[in-house]
Amino acid sequence: MIVSGEWLLPVVGDPIRHGAVRITGSRIGEVGTFKALTRAYPNETTHDHPGCVIAPGLVNGHTHLSLSSMLGLLPPGEFSTWISNVAPAVQALDHDDFADAAAYGALECLRSGVTAVGDIAYGPEAPAAAADTGIGGVFFWELLGMTAEQLPEALSSRDFPTESVACGGRTLCGISPHTPYTAGPGLIQAGYAYARDHGYAFAIHAAESTAEARLLMAGEGPLRESAGRLAPDFVAPGTGTVRYLEHLGVLRDTIAVHCVQLMSGEPELLAAHARGVVLCPRSNRYLLNGKPPVAALIQAGVRLGLGTDSLASNETLDLFEEARELLTIDPGLSTTRTLEIMTLEGAQVLGIDRDYGSLESGKYADIIAVEVSDTNDPASALVREGSPARVRSVITGGVWRLLDGRMAFLTKEIEQRSARVTEKAARALRTR
Template sequence: MTNPQAPQTCDLLIEAGFVVPVEPHGVVLEDHAVAVDGGVILAVLPIAEARARYAPKETVSRPDAALIPGLVNAHTHNPMTLLRGVADDLPLKVWLQQHIWPIEAAVISPAFVEDGVTLAIAELLRGGVTCVNENYFFPDVQAATYRRHGFRARIGLPVIDFPTAWAKSDDEYFDKAGEVHDQWRGDPLVATAFAPHAPYTVNDANFERVRMLADQLDLPVHLHLHETAQEVAQSIDEHGQRPIARLDRLGLINDRLIAVHMTQLTEAEIHLCAERGVSVVHCPESNLKLASGFCPACALARAGVTLAIGTDGVASNNDLDMFGETRTAAILAKTVADDAAALDAFAALRAATLGGAKAIGFDHIVGTIEAGKQADLACVDLSALETQPLHHVVSQLVYATGRHQVGDVWIAGRHKLRERVLVDMDAAGIVANARQWRERIAAVRTS
């Protein structure tokens, strides 16, 4: 008689009341476990079977929780956490040109970027976010900070038509972009993208240069596009065509493009994006707060466009709460489409996970809970009275759950948040540092 096969060792077994893998779509697995080894998901299977098959070094049991893929914040300016609330209740151009840019000109530095990103990482982890698509200056500092904290990110390489603390000329922007890309090529957590700011701040020659280099280096292009009616009108006045038509003329409307905001779209533009493989990042709360307009999220998704969700920067949101953002996206989509079935709970959660991963080119490693992918996971406690009774897990996650219910987070199998406590981050020190920046920024604003 042969002995039963010995259990397979692994680093971690996470047992949850519910596992929401996102792929297959619409599935919720009750009383399932996820086995992890070397940062990679080995299997998703019933708890009893997992206990028989695996001998884990650590078991985390969360019977009242839903385990979901880590949320992907597909558009953000995380150093701007330090500008939270400095210029609220203003339209985009006034907010940006008369307040944000002058403050940034006075305070932006490598230290500002490092400290802002660190504050953001702490906030993101406490909200179940494990990956961001970043767009700001000093990408070298951003990349090093994300890597040091073991956080997954695609870092934008900025291109803009005027001098900043990061670069003084067109050539310097592109030279530095190449250096940062070369430094982080092949890193397991940090990758890069070109980040030309917007059609109204980047000229044709620089857009053409971005397109050529993106093709050569196989990089995405992360861009604010059709954010406001004013942007569209300005483009017609200056270029004789709408921004999307202009970018199409320059060869940028393709499957590398991560188009952010997209509140001003014709039906023809929606279908063009679908045909060319453009991804769209929906930032509903920033658009609402700045009165920028409404992204036709449902129409884009139904046309076949990859739809992702982002918070935008804290200076215009004013938080990095992807649970709140996803709820707003789902509810707003129904009003915009005049259809209560638009962007249902499963579709909204998909946009906040796999949609974001696809948009930024990370879907081969994250965005779902399945064997072979990186163990970027978030555990959400659903036992609180605010999420009871529990009739439908995903509806509860999208429409009733708050980020304060995120208990545990892992990135590449490493515990980053354990029972609401940040692992290897000094929360009190981060808060104290943010207060120092408040005083420095206040001094700039009153000078």
């Protein structure tokens, strides 16, 4: 099959006017002009998208798909208040609820042109639900409120895979201690060692809020009680989070999420040691955490990804809106670099760039077609105009998921199940 549009953005090369992709099985066979590919393969079926940019599937580098049914339940507000309020809703949900919410989140990702995620999971439900809808990426089993000694049993009880492939070749798994103050140094180091020994990706929420910065620097503030309860071995180091992670020996090749409240010299530490940083600027705004220091991170040479975080702390899973928020924070950021952060660079942060993030021969056929205005700058048009309403088609692994503006599979039951989870979580919040 050959898929074409007005423009094609391979990300690794120049835009191609009247470009096309030839799909062979689940992979990309060739990329070129529509004329050249149809001449070389005259018997291939074709599907053209007039007025559209053809681009790689977007990479949402930080999600909590299992919380996707919490949209609108928790209003914007200060981070420490939000995190104490979200806990009762999460605790009220069971494995089936997480699966139903994750399926809905995966559906919303597809509608937004996202085909791969870096997701924080509580068990196998999210990766399984995502795989069923065609979403790939890395799913990180979250660790908090346990000791290092309890880690092996906890992973086993939550069906953590014994190999890095969780639900087939498109879905990998990883390890993610929640934060330095809800996991504690022993658990963080044990999780990091486990990930390194077994070849898993390792991620952690880092420097997200002023409350976190206050706790680490001075051992005080609204997060002190939860730190004492969930991570009794945590002792305020008197440093910023990134320097603390370096001191623990867990910064190398780590994926740091948020990195809003960075201290002097920490962008350089991230550039020197971490795999990269995933920014979630709209969630940061929702929780009054401030703006990530985008320009400082770029100047230091930090590899960046972009994420939406969860629908408990954001209004949509729309990565285009996230990109425009990034451009508002750093107007000097080019739309070309922004698109790279949304695709190939984000895939590099997650460690999945061999298969995702660009339109190249041999990679997964994860392809989106997005309607834009008439333009000679398709990257700018895509970033500035893209939205779920303009996503016309989505292919993951060579399979149509959205075709000419309509989902290619039934979604009503997914939406109904998610609505049931929303009501269950709402009841838990009303009675807390």
